Amino acid sequence: VMSKxxxxxxxxxxxxxxxxxxxxxxxxxxxxxxxxxxxxxxxxLRNPRASASEPQKTFTFDAVYxxxxxxxxxxxxxxxxxxxxxxxxxxGTIFAYGQTGTGKTYTMQGVWLDPEKRGVIPNAFDHIFTxxxxxxxxxxxxxxxxxxxxxxxxVRDLLDPNHGTARALELRESPDTGVYVRDLTSCVCxxxxxxxxxxxxxxxxxxxxxxDMNEHSSRSHALFLITVExxxxxxxxxxxxxxxxxxxxxxxxSERQAKTGVQxxxxxxxxxxxxxxxALGNVISALAxxxxxxxxxxxxxxxxxxxxxxxxxxxxxxxxxxxxxPQHYEETLTTLRYANRAxxxxxxxxxxxxxxxxxxxxxxxxxxxxxAQLNHRKWRSKQKKEQVEGEGWERDxxxxxxxxxxxxxxxxxEAQEYVKLEEQRxxxxxxxxxxxxxxxxxxxxxxxxxxxxxMGDLRKEQEATEQLTAKxxxxxxxxxVGGKNIIDHTNEQQKMLEMKRxxxxxxxxxxxxxxxxxxxxxxxxxxxxxxxxxxxQEVEAxxxxxxxxxxxxxxxxxxxQDVNDExxxxxxxxxxxxxELTRELKxxxxxxxxxxxxxxxxxxxxxxxxxxxxxxxxxxxxVPAESHCVFFLCCRPRTSCFWSWT
Ligand code: ADP
Ligand code: MG
Numbered sequence: 001v002m003s004k005x006x007x008x009x010x011x012x013x014x015x016x017x018x019x020x021x022x023x024x025x026x027x028x029x030x031x032x033x034x035x036x037x038x039x040x041x042x043x044x045l046r047n048p049r050a051s052a053s054e055p056q057k058t059f060t061f062d063a064v065y066x067x068x069x070x071x072x073x074x075x076x077x078x079x080x081x082x083x084x085x086x087x088x089x090x091x092g093t094i095f096a097y098g099q100t101g102t103g104k105t106y107t108m109q110g111v112w113l114d115p116e117k118r119g120v121i122p123n124a125f126d127h128i129f130t131x132x133x134x135x136x137x138x139x140x141x142x143x144x145x146x147x148x149x150x151x152x153x154x155v156r157d158l159l160d161p162n163h164g165t166a167r168a169l170e171l172r173e174s175p176d177t178g179v180y181v182r183d184l185t186s187c188v189c190x191x192x193x194x195x196x197x198x199x200x201x202x203x204x205x206x207x208x209x210x211x212d213m214n215e216h217s218s219r220s221h222a223l224f225l226i227t228v229e230x231x232x233x234x235x236x237x238x239x240x241x242x243x244x245x246x247x248x249x250x251x252x253x254s255e256r257q258a259k260t261g262v263q264x265x266x267x268x269x270x271x272x273x274x275x276x277x278x279a280l281g282n283v284i285s286a287l288a289x290x291x292x293x294x295x296x297x298x299x300x301x302x303x304x305x306x307x308x309x310x311x312x313x314x315x316x317x318x319x320x321x322x323x324x325x326p327q328h329y330e331e332t333l334t335t336l337r338y339a340n341r342a343x344x345x346x347x348x349x350x351x352x353x354x355x356x357x358x359x360x361x362x363x364x365x366x367x368x369x370x371x372a373q374l375n376h377r378k379w380r381s382k383q384k385k386e387q388v389e390g391e392g393w394e395r396d397x398x399x400x401x402x403x404x405x406x407x408x409x410x411x412x413x414e415a416q417e418y419v420k421l422e423e424q425r426x427x428x429x430x431x432x433x434x435x436x437x438x439x440x441x442x443x444x445x446x447x448x449x450x451x452x453x454x455m456g457d458l459r460k461e462q463e464a465t466e467q468l469t470a471k472x473x474x475x476x477x478x479x480x481v482g483g484k485n486i487i488d489h490t491n492e493q494q495k496m497l498e499m500k501r502x503x504x505x506x507x508x509x510x511x512x513x514x515x516x517x518x519x520x521x522x523x524x525x526x527x528x529x530x531x532x533x534x535x536x537q538e539v540e541a542x543x544x545x546x547x548x549x550x551x552x553x554x555x556x557x558x559x560x561q562d563v564n565d566e567x568x569x570x571x572x573x574x575x576x577x578x579x580e581l582t583r584e585l586k587x588x589x590x591x592x593x594x595x596x597x598x599x600x601x602x603x604x605x606x607x608x609x610x611x612x613x614x615x616x617x618x619x620x621x622x623v624p625a626e627s628h629c630v631f632f633l634c635c636r637p638r639t640s641c642f643w644s645w646t
Pocket of ligand 2: 104105106217218250
């Protein structure tokens with residue numbers, strides 16, 4: 001039994017079943033094997049090869065969505081609360097898990113051009129920017145997006161223009177933000193349109209280089225990351241920043257990759273996909289179990305990146321997707337088991353308040369700095385103008401008058417006027433020099449040149465101010481002010497409808513929770529409520545109960561058998577992979593032993609070290625002959641290999 005700490009909450013797990021597709025329908029009258037009880041949040045799975053007497057398998061989840069479910073239903077009930085939390089400064093993760101072709105991408109992305117069929121990601125874009133447009137003007141937001149994929153255990157930046165050729169990125173860990181990807185591109189997005197563009201660029205990058213997009217997407221994990229930073233003045237008068245990080249994850253297909261006959265690269269790929277997904281399974285099992293102390297996050301890139309999402313500082317929703325076709329019974333059952341286990345994971349989400357690395361803070365500082373610089377310039381011009389006009393009236397250029405818009409506008413106007421006056425003055429002076437008949441031609445030239453230079457300086461100065469202004473404006477435009485930068489086009493009626501829809505979603509969610517609780521209580525209190533008037537009645541009641549418990553026992557026995565079978569199967573698969581890897585290793589050894597001179601081989605081998613961070617063998621750099629004795633004698637243990645290559 002999990003202990004429920006204060007502030008901890010379990011991973012929400014919902015299941016979605018797609019409709020039978022045309023091909024499956026034409027396969028016969030068998031129909032689907034998945035039945036759903038939406039009110040109770042239950043999935044009932046029928047084994048197409050089992051006898052009628054065998055009990056069906058029932059699983060209960062936070063919510064279930066059948067073939068007729070709408071994208072909106074899933075969003076409003078199961079995703080909206082998560083995005084709301086992220087907007088309030090929590091980390092949030094939603095990941096789609098399931099066999100290829102069961103609707104992971106449909107659920108996460110959907111059909112972009114059809115408003116009814118837009119998936120979680122586009123709906124989240126809408127949600128985030130609408131929220132900003134409706135929030136108060138004392139809130140400032142900075143929204144950023146990144147997009148990456150994990151393919152063959154390598155992290156690739158989908159927003160890097162050189163995506164195809166770029167090196168794989170490294171994972172790093174910081175005490176503040178947890179595990180992150182070093183050098184990952186992140187784009188500041190000011191509107192729905194901009195963030196959609198980011199998504200499109202990434203999707204195109206994904207497709208490029210993939211000979212078969214379907215196959216590629218079934219073998220790679222795609223992670224779309226959104227960071228929403230929000231600054232708001234607190235009761236202490238200071239601006240506080242909350243940072244919500246969203247991971248929107250479309251996982252690789254969960255089906256077992258057929259490994260027979262694959263060689264070389266393909267084998268490596270198959271082994272590595274399974275590595276990330278089986279590592280995910282192991283992490284989920286370890287966390288769900290609650291007893292095993294060690295959680296093997298470090299076994300794969302995916303589990304490291306999702307470390308906070310599973311058992312850490314995040315709110316997490318898992319969408320398990322199923323197909324209804326009888327031929328996928330085994331896979332469907334495996335997915336349901338996986339999902340069932342994930343329900344037991346406890347997270348400890350907390351609001352990320354004023355983290356040291358908030359980009360919004362840096363932006364605010366930079367904007368303030370540019371603004372001060374600009375104001376300083378303008379005041380200087382204004383003062384000069386006043387001197388030129390001979391007013392002799394001075395006012396100290398206090399740059400701290402930020403925010404006093406009227407004063408600023410006035411200063412701006414005067415600064416511009418100063419430039420104009422100064423130009424006119426120089427022009428007049430030049431004219432006077434040209435017309436001065438007492439000046440020597442040489443002298444005239446010199447004076448004119450001087451004036452020319454002064455005009456040049458003036459223009460340069462003006463250009464610099466313009467550049468500074470442009471920089472300032474560009475910087476400032478990246479921050480979204482609540483209710484200001486984005487115009488909310490929805491009218492009152494639409495807003496009412498939205499609210500009603502959200503209320504209904506909220507209601508059906510709590511109703512389902514109550515139903516589930518009642519079901520549990522019913523079973524527990526069955527015994528307490530019964531009082532028997534006769535022996536006969538007691539026998540009947542107890543027989544009924546015995547039958548019920550016996551059925552339950554049979555279910556559990558079948559479950560154990562299934563799990564055992566699964567273990568045997570996966571062990572056989574692992575053994576097969578191992579055999580094939582060993583065969584490949586033998587092949588490489590054969591080449592090395594027979595075709596590479598031993599001293600060359602030793603030289604190479606002694607230069608290699610393993611970098612566990614990158615999961616790669618790396619060459620030690622060759623050090624110039626004089627220096628390396630000193631260096632290596634103090635840094636490395638003296639080994640026989642050491643001397644062989646010096
Ligand atoms: P996956 O990403 O899991 O491999 P897809 O999202 O590509 O699967 O879905 C496979 C096919 O099934 C697509 O043609 C998709 O449009 C369709 N599909 C998936 N889920 C649904 C659904 N809930 N309703 C209607 N069509 C769906
Ligand atoms: Mg897909």
